[in-house]
Amino acid sequence: MELIAGSGSFLLGTIVPFLFVLTVVVFFHELGHFAVARWCGVGVRTFSVGFGPELLGATDKHGTRWKLSAIPLGGYVKFAGDENAASVPDNAELAKMSESEREEAFHLKPLWQRAAVVFAGPLANFILAVVIFAGVFVTLGESITVPRVDRVQEASAAEAAGVESGDIVVAIDGEPIEAFADVQRIVSFSAERPLVFTLDRAGTIFDLTIVPERREVDDGFGNMQRVGIIGVVHEANENDVTVIEYGPLEATGRAVEQTGIVITQSLTYIGRILVGQESADQLSGPVRVAKISGDVATLGFLALLQLTAVISVSIGMVNLFPIPMLDGGHLAFYAIEAVRRKPLSERSQEIGFRIGLAMVMFLMVFATWNDIANLMR
Known part of the structure; x- marks a missing residue:
């Protein structure tokens, strides 16, 4: 009975808050891609929160399959002409498309539209953070403590x-x-x-x-x-x-400032790692984020929302790193395409995506190892 009770406590106290934070952040990230893609006339085949086997799903009138998948460590939007969830172009499918199908193929859209669709995901994460921070400032205000040294x-x-x-x-x-x-x-x-x-x-x-x-x-x-x-x-x-106390406009301005602080702190830490002034053992993966989510949830729902805002900023920022497989990698390819006036060759893109996949997997394993080491310590 104690084992069952302990499992239930772990589920409610850690897993549920973690899934809440991650699902909200991933959903809004993918919603950014989805909304701008629809605005640009891109066909959206799949909108998934999570990877792997589908747990729940439904197809809308536009033919998009909305689904919740079994592995809750991310998500993806698959466009017309995509080979996989990483939005690698399926050149064989593109070649067989009819004229009407080609009009909604993501990879055949103008460069600026493809860049806008890709950038919209991280942008949605930043907007989500601003909305959450602004809501907290409007609701609770901000407590300012005199910066005095007492001891x-x-x-x-x-x-x-x-x-x-x-x-x-x-x-x-x-x-x-x-x-x-x-x-x-x-x-x-x-x-x-x-x-x-x-x-x-x-x-x-x-x-x-x-x-x-x-x-x-x-x-x-x-x-x-x-x-x-x-x-x-x-x-x-x-x-x-x-x-x-803040009104809506002042709260939004303060929320933008708070979001900027989170970005600056994160980039400063990463920069100090790169120049050897900071250890990388503080980089966190899903295990530690799950524990922190459970810890923060004990402070109340508003505290969990603020953590969601911080995680949302982090996810948006990481996705802008110029690593193939991530949004920033796609934007880097588009920047090269803009300079060359033509896309990189299929072979070059394939090599880039393989390198990107290896980098992402390495970072995930490294961060998870840090999580386990921190928990053991």
Whole structure:
């Protein structure tokens, strides 16, 4: 009975939130492709959330098969003239098409239309994030905590730099600081990188350079993360917190800004990996995303929605990487086609897609290995 109860708890507490997050993100990504394809007159054969065998499905009046598939780790839209879910052209089918069929074949559409269809998927992910963030800001507003240092930890980077209790952080590397959360955000992604802090000490404004130490910390759910730490503490009280209320327009602007922050943080981390300043062992795959989804779900539905927005931005951004098989790879091919005034040869595209598949599989295995190692640790 305990085993059954434990399995039920795992299902409801981890798998269900994970499937919610992934299904919403994948659905809107593919919906972006689908909507622009229909607008451009492209025939859509299949709209699938998930891969593998079909679990549920229905065919609409336009001949599109909408289905939910067994492996919930992505999805795809298959267009007229596609050979497979990666939108590789089926040249044999294209050659046999009638004139009316050729009019709706994706690969025979003008270059700008094909590029628009491909880019629409990641764009839909960014729009989804903005909508979610804006909804949260309209509903709850935003709590701003005074960026004041109440305590400096002994033997910390902040103490070594000369930070004192009562200092207020005005800016970091020239970026204005409005809340203590901004300090935490910037510092956590800047381990071992010098940061110029502009501080206000009893009305005197001055700069200090602080190098955050890299430490492994618990995120509160048992997940260990390596982040930057300078050793300052803010002991908040209700007088330090200001709740800013937003109307729809202001909330949308703030949501766009928040989406930009997520993109910047992600690209900064990836860039630091490429130059050897950061370890790649923090890259997460489906196992860790599932655990984080379950953890965040314990905080409530709004928290899970915010995680969905963050994951949506990440999925949209990753899909824009110039890797064949991903949307960014298709866009790279189209850029080459625009310069050459003709597509790459079938052989070149085939080699590119094979390399892309190998890269995607390697990244998936590597991220999953990281997940397992983090869970064991």
